[in-house]
């Protein structure tokens with residue numbers, strides 16, 4: 001992909017794969033979409049997939065598999081214990097990361113559960129560049145707390161900083177001093193930092209931050225779920241990595257960590273997860289948690305077929321031609337919208353295009369969930385399902401007051417190898433229309449609010465009849481069938 005040039009220097013992201021299996025989509029008319037949104041309690045997690053045209057909720061478990069992955073799924077070694085499929089997967093991970101001890105788990109949050117259960121005691125702190133919802137939920141569930149140490153500029157939506165996921169090293173030193181190393185359960189660095197817009201971490205920063213932690217005896221943990229996007233940015237934005245292969249960059253990153261875990265719903269183009277542990281003693285100290293929570297040590301709650309697919313997917317994640325498609329489509333989408341004046345998180349990251357809802361609907365106060373409202377408006381206007389990544393995705397403070405997110409984002413995830421460029425054009429078209437009608441969007445309030453991870457199962461309602469009025473305006477411009 002990176003080497004193919006277009007006549008007259010037009011920049012178009014070009015897929016280096018062809019589609020051989022397709023799934024038919026349908027686009028419900030606007031009035032139907034409005035009805036479905038009401039039924040879903042203004043929570044896009046509650047929509048049925050059949051009612052969605054462009055599912056940009058997540059990149060998790062919805063990436064397209066390759067022909068090689070599908071054929072590998074036909075040759076699993078199915079066994080409760082001692083499956084050869086597991087050993088094959090373990091060997092592949094050892095080849096890529098240089099760590100030979102592997103604990104399988106059914107997805108990323110299951111790895112986070114095991115890590116938190118093993119290492120976090122009440123009152124402990126986990127230092128990190130930025131939290132991920134499930135990682136934080138497991139830490140706080142066990143009485144721990146997180147300290148987010150990303151550079152201040154990492155939280156600015158509009159920026160030119162190439163590695164917004166980098167840890168602020170001064171903040172890190174200060175935090176270790178204040179918390180004391182003894183009280184820090186581990187340091188977690190998240191590659192392709194999800195909640196700040198899929199923003200990468202530099203190899204240089206990883207080296208420096210992990211050295212500071214290691215010198216103080218603090219365990220270092222990499223969340224590699226979004227590593228493949230991060231690797232693309234290391235290669236294209238970091239001078240040191242320019243002439244390194246993706247495998248060399250991966251190893252250079254991995255060498256800094258005691259533990260690496262990932263969701264294979266992202267890394268590996270399949271569905272599963274694993275924890276890699278460098279030290280044998282440490283590995284054995286965690287191993288009992290796998291049969292307790294997941295399944296036996298050679299499947300960890302995963303389907304053997306998925307493990308076969310994953311093993312092939314790990315190799316594919318080491319190919320520049322494969323991992324560059326997502327970030328290039330995302331950049332195309334972001335550039336197109338920025339040119340129109342839509343406030344987007346820049347520079348474009350991995351995982352998806354991120355709209356800055358705080359700016360887009362600046363008339364909606366954070367108490368009325370601006371990103372949550374915008375994501376619903378987008379479904380009503382285009383059948384596009386995005387995800388709220390703002391205050392709704394936070395949990396309340398212990399006293400019941402809102403914890404306002406530092407960013408109010410709408411994430412339009414770009415599942416890997418799934419969409420075509422004309423579908424991306426459709427999305428930008430509907431976002432532009434919505435931007436021109438943004439004053440019509442109003443707020444939301446909870447009608448049912450779960451205590452934990454409320455964004456998954458909560459139900460909301462609009463603060464006025466704005467969804468009906470928005471649908472009417474859309475109908476006027478596009479007709480009732482669109």
Ligand SMILES: Cc1ncc(COP(=O)(O)O)c(C=O)c1O
Nearest residue numbers: 060107108109132194225263265
């Ligand atoms: C960075 C990161 N870590 C962990 C997870 C959790 O993984 P899973 O969804 O497989 O539980 C995710 C999921 O989106 C993620 O983005």
